[in-house]
Amino acid sequence: MPHEAISVFDMFKIGVGPSSSHTLGPWRASLRLLESIRAKASLDDVRAVTVMLYGSLAKTGIGHGTDIAVILGLCGDDPETVDVSSITTRIQEISTGKTLMLGGANRINFEPQVNVVFLFSEALAFHPNGMTFLVQMNNGHQWSETYYSIGGGFVVKEGEDESAGTPVDLPFPIDTADDLLHWCIKTGLPIYEVVLENETAWRAEQATRTGLRRIWQTMKECMYRGCHTKGTLPGGLFVKRRAYDLNKKLLGQAVYHDYTTWIEAIKKGGMDFRYILDWVSCFALAVNEENAAFGRVVTAPTNGAAGVIPAVLQYFICFAGGEDEEKIFRFLLTASEIGSIFKKGATISAAMGGCQAEIGVSSAMAAAGLTEALGGSQRQAMMAAEIAMEHHLGMTCDPIGGLVQIPCIERNTMGAIKAITASQLALQSMPDYAKVSLDKVIATMWNTALDMNSKYKETSDGGLAVQLPISLSEC
Structure with missing residues (x-):
């Protein structure tokens, strides 16, 4: 192949x-x-x-x-x-x-x-x-x-090879997690540096950094916009936006003028566990409420799961010392490689694999990115990705009314929290003792996708979608 x-x-x-x-x-x-x-x-x-x-x-x-x-x-x-x-x-x-x-x-x-x-x-x-x-x-x-x-x-x-594209000769070709680990061991490089070297097959390193800066800027703008926009989402379900009220409640009378001063205000709130948990949820809600309202977002790896990675990355910046731009790049590069391995070994399409292919993959990406950005080893980063996916296996995609709102928006908050938990578990563990590898969990995810009934694959023919049936004409 x-x-x-x-x-x-x-x-x-x-x-x-x-x-x-x-x-x-x-x-x-x-x-x-x-x-x-x-x-x-x-x-x-x-x-x-x-x-x-x-x-x-x-x-x-x-x-x-x-x-x-x-x-x-x-x-x-x-x-x-x-x-x-x-x-x-x-x-x-x-x-x-x-x-x-x-x-x-x-x-x-x-x-x-x-x-x-x-x-x-x-x-x-x-x-x-x-x-x-x-x-x-x-x-x-x-x-x-x-x-x-x-x-x-x-x-x-139709008739085109799914992997067809502009042919490139990568210095470190990777299709599986074992391939990635092989190159990390052989070169001694962390995951993000292996990825950065591969990106030179497409463009100069400075251009990659500029592109990553633009990706993160778009994510930041989306989060900020979502936290400061109130109202009801379009589509017929009349879902009320929650990020606006949660942001306002958490910040109280704090005064700020833009994204930078907003982050400063958030940091002043302290390190209480419930406070941090609320903010992670708020960040994820904000992105996916914007997504549901036809806003501008970044696929990570999909739109329906677009809130997980920004929320975890924002958590890293606000509460775990991740302000340095280089650390943000490490996070994004590592996360992207994990996502690409899932795409090659399974799928990132909910219509093929259910929501495990979207929220599950995004959570695995975020867990690996956070682990490497926090200084974890390559094995720990891959272990974090495996843990995150292991606890999303079998998740169905059953959007009510065919809208990316219920349960999709809340699932992003859960995926973000699971990613942080998976990262912490991996950082406090010895990967040598892990029983399940990342490649094994990817294979399991794909086999689960093949077994899953089509009504649970983004058709709105089963699950929650039929418990609260909404006519497509209403949406």
Whole structure:
């Protein structure tokens, strides 16, 4: 099997909520379609485009904003830079005018309720998150392309190797945890330095550091925004935002003006266990409330699990001496490698593996990142990742109403707390005595995913979703 090279910026992608597989992935698939059209002809030669959504994309697509994502992708908008405050207005204008500017260049007739088709009872064989674009040209020629959103914003075209991409020659090729440990032992390098060396296959080291700085800046902005935005989340469940009130309660009459002074105010609150626990929950709630409201977030490794890593990293900064930027880089680089190993050995798609593939993987990533940033050994970092995943095995994905809200938002708080606990356990343990390796738990996770009933894989056909049934039309 060819080695799959995954960069830190493949695992951490800046995008728009609420879902990496149901929002960011379809958005990127639409952008890839535009590239394909340009390669075949010209955007001006296109008369119409219809999008067919299958499987999980159809069943929970309305709640996840899949239709919105493919429309904005067809318009040529970039999920990293689009003005998120304009999304609702843009979609309303397209719906009312019944046209869109394909790639920003060619105005075509387009009715969202006609040209985006939800095939609730059909699924494609390769992956539950399938979509087919039907393109009609002015000369009468018609053709189609099928894409799959395989989790974490990763997209593959039908017939394309899932691991296909720009070929790179990594100094330390890694597919498994054993591979990672091999290179750490052979070189004597900690995990983050092995990863940093591999990143030079894509770009200069300074560019990687600049990119990591941008990733963390986006996470910080998301947390701060979420802690200072009140109201109700969109979608029909009328879920009240909680991070705003919790932030206000914890800080009392403290005065601050921006992120930096906010963190200073938080630190002044002391080191009481319950105080720290509340803040970890608050950080995670803030991110995933923003995610649910179509805010800008970072896949870590997915949107639905985007709050775990920022919350644990913010905990590290506020309560464990992690203010130094170099330590933050260590955390992110280590976390990304653990996430990539899970992707290669199992999945990071809830539609394939349930929520263990999202919250479970994010918790394992955060546990390893925190352990290495706190000075733990390579074995301890991998042990922390194993512990975190071991206690997420079998977690189902059963979003009520197909929305990334209940139970998704609270699960991020639990994943963050488990990551911190897993890190502490690993730091106080001897990995030589561990009975379960990281590779074994990854294999177990994948086998569990294969055994899991499809109704527990992001379809809203089972679990909590049927205890409080919400019609998709209500959302």
